[in-house]
């Protein structure tokens with residue numbers, strides 16, 4: 001709705017807008033009528049309330065009702081693979097992925113959708129080099145890139161998955177599913193700082209993040225909008241207290 005009004009006045013539509021989004025699990029509505037414009041959003045709610053499911057709807061990874069618009073158009077207008085690398089979901093447990101991080105990154109780089117975006121990019125270094133540099137700044141050694149995901153620690157896998165998402169330099173919106181849940185406080189702060197600097201930097205592709213966290217402290221550090229999901233509804237809250 002916002003997108004069509006803005007078009008009327010020749011203004012840019014929001015990066016990502018949710019209009020009456022709903023999702024059903026086991027024939028029961030999990031949530032309904034979610035309306036939201038995404039920027040630095042913190043998503044909170046009890047375990048099982050539907051946070052991951054909402055991020056997967058936004059990433060167009062599962063079926064949903066209502067509409068999700070990226071720059072005013074449906075994901076299918078861009079092509080779903082192209083949409084998914086621009087609106088990129090980073091899973092809570094990357095350790096469940098097959099192969100090694102390097103295999104995973106190579107598979108994404110080989111996608112036509114990525115090649116088309118990369119052609120337009122001003123980046124001089126490869127996505128692997130960028131991802132490895134970012135991960136290295138978070139104490140991830142180069143040897144880990146060839147190790148099976150299943151043999152990485154939870155915290156190593158989380159940092160590498162995030163470094164891949166950033167190194168690809170394709171996402172305008174990152175959907176982060178408890179991205180630091182397996183990290184110690186110092187590593188968690190380093191990752192938060194990097195992500196916030198990136199999303200607020202004029203030169204970065206990244207324009208917005210939607211971040212699930214169970215930590216109010218973290219929410220207060222990284223969010224400017226706070227959404228609580230509960231009883232099948234999403235509502236915006238003020239500040240960082242639940």
Ligand SMILES: Nc1ncnc2c1ncn2[C@@H]1O[C@H](COP(=O)(O)OP(=O)(O)OP(=O)(O)O)[C@@H](O)[C@H]1O
Nearest residue numbers: 025026030045046047048049050051052053054092
């Ligand atoms: N494929 C599925 N089939 C049936 N039910 C599902 C499926 N995926 C998730 N659910 C159910 O949907 C509900 C919401 O799951 P979701 O993972 O979105 O919750 P969450 O809020 O992210 O929880 P947590 O904080 O524990 O990660 C849960 O009850 C879950 O069991």
